[in-house]
Amino acid sequence: MKKTKQKDLILIIDDSPNNLEIAGNILESAGYDVIPVSNGYNALQILSKIQPELILLDIMMPDMDGNEICKKIKQMENIRDIPVIFLTALSETEDITKAFHSGGVDYITKPFIKEEFLVRVKNHIELYHSKKKVVEYMKRINQELKRASEYIASLLPQPLRHQNVSADFFFKPSIDLGGDVLGYHFIDDDHLAMYLIDVSGHGVGAALHSVSVINSIRFQNLPNTDFKSPKAVLTALNKIYQMSGHNNHFFTLWYGCLNIKTYELVFSSAGHPPAILITKNNVSNFLSVDNFIIGGTLNYDYLDKSVKLNSGDSLYIFSDGAFELKKNDSEYSDIEDLRHFLLNYRDDNSSELALLYNYHLSNFEDKILPDDLSIMKISLKS
Numbered sequence: 001m002k003k004t005k006q007k008d009l010i011l012i013i014d015d016s017p018n019n020l021e022i023a024g025n026i027l028e029s030a031g032y033d034v035i036p037v038s039n040g041y042n043a044l045q046i047l048s049k050i051q052p053e054l055i056l057l058d059i060m061m062p063d064m065d066g067n068e069i070c071k072k073i074k075q076m077e078n079i080r081d082i083p084v085i086f087l088t089a090l091s092e093t094e095d096i097t098k099a100f101h102s103g104g105v106d107y108i109t110k111p112f113i114k115e116e117f118l119v120r121v122k123n124h125i126e127l128y129h130s131k132k133k134v135v136e137y138m139k140r141i142n143q144e145l146k147r148a149s150e151y152i153a154s155l156l157p158q159p160l161r162h163q164n165v166s167a168d169f170f171f172k173p174s175i176d177l178g179g180d181v182l183g184y185h186f187i188d189d190d191h192l193a194m195y196l197i198d199v200s201g202h203g204v205g206a207a208l209h210s211v212s213v214i215n216s217i218r219f220q221n222l223p224n225t226d227f228k229s230p231k232a233v234l235t236a237l238n239k240i241y242q243m244s245g246h247n248n249h250f251f252t253l254w255y256g257c258l259n260i261k262t263y264e265l266v267f268s269s270a271g272h273p274p275a276i277l278i279t280k281n282n283v284s285n286f287l288s289v290d291n292f293i294i295g296g297t298l299n300y301d302y303l304d305k306s307v308k309l310n311s312g313d314s315l316y317i318f319s320d321g322a323f324e325l326k327k328n329d330s331e332y333s334d335i336e337d338l339r340h341f342l343l344n345y346r347d348d349n350s351s352e353l354a355l356l357y358n359y360h361l362s363n364f365e366d367k368i369l370p371d372d373l374s375i376m377k378i379s380l381k382s
Helices: 017-029 040-047 066-074 091-099 114-156 202-218 230-240 336-346 350-360
Strands: 009-011 033-037 054-058 084-089 107-108 163-170 179-186 192-201 249-257 263-271 275-278 284-287 305-308 314-318 373-380
Touching: 009 017, 009 040, 009 114, 017 033, 017 114, 017 163, 033 040, 033 084, 033 314, 040 066, 054 066, 054 114, 066 084, 066 091, 066 163, 066 373, 084 091, 091 373, 107 114, 114 179, 163 179, 179 202, 179 373, 192 314, 192 373, 202 230, 202 249, 230 249, 230 263, 249 314, 263 284, 275 305, 284 336, 314 336
Parallel strands: 009 033, 009 054, 054 084, 084 107
Antiparallel strands: 163 373, 179 192, 192 249, 249 263, 263 305, 275 284, 275 314, 314 373
16 A cells, blocks of 8 residues: 655744635645744644644744754754744744744735745755755764774774783774774784774774674684794785775775784884883884775885894884874874873873873863774783
């Protein structure tokens, strides 16, 4: 059985019985359902129970005029988005500006011209329905982003506590959900892998791509790959995750392998910000390799480097969201600012990681960061 389309409902508020009858007849003959109301008090009571698609509101009424009624409507959470069209006489044009300021979207002059009256009503109802569809769509998108964010969070490792090394991190996805993800795991008893991935773009697509990449690393399912060799890992990832086969997503990556007995670190990076190494004596160095992004070109020869670490050293691995943020209305921070911050606030409890987030957050009035903030700290124990 074919479902009957529900008629759009219009509430008319006018103290003139003649205007209510004329407007009601025009609208009903055009296929709308109509509720006529003669004063604002009754209208507000009705609006607390129903939600019409449109409100037609006379400006000049006793007791409570149209502007006051409209302001009250816009204060009611469940109906504030319903469009209000004011009804006005030609002599009341000076009140039209005030009507718009109170929340009206349009006006119709009296006496009504049927064709113009119906066109304006039709246009605003269609616009209202379109806006509702957009709102519902955005709700679904936000729900998907929330679920994807929760899934990303479920993949993050637990803080690591080992007799020779510890690992901590701070991860806060942006409201749009970027493509950051991080992790660390033992390859064998002596070697700890650590990695941070930043996929291009935002949204569910970028997040799912980052999930696929990190699973390739943490489950060590790259064919014929020595995971103790960063350049081998980057080369294998680049072969599998070419942009042309993954919706034009590329990613940057910092990957390291630490021998927890000798403290030798072999590392590489692909288009990624350098890691920051801070020694026990508070001397800092950048650790980076000048390699191309992952997924940009197929036959790229990735390189890696090695460095000897010492007990008491701290290694910070992060994405650009940890430092490319505004400091004030005219300045943006850079990696040097991050380096100085870590030098000043490093402590044994890794509280500087959350402190960094709160520091950046203080520079945004809406308390929302524009990008994921991901930072990992590897500490070598004395």
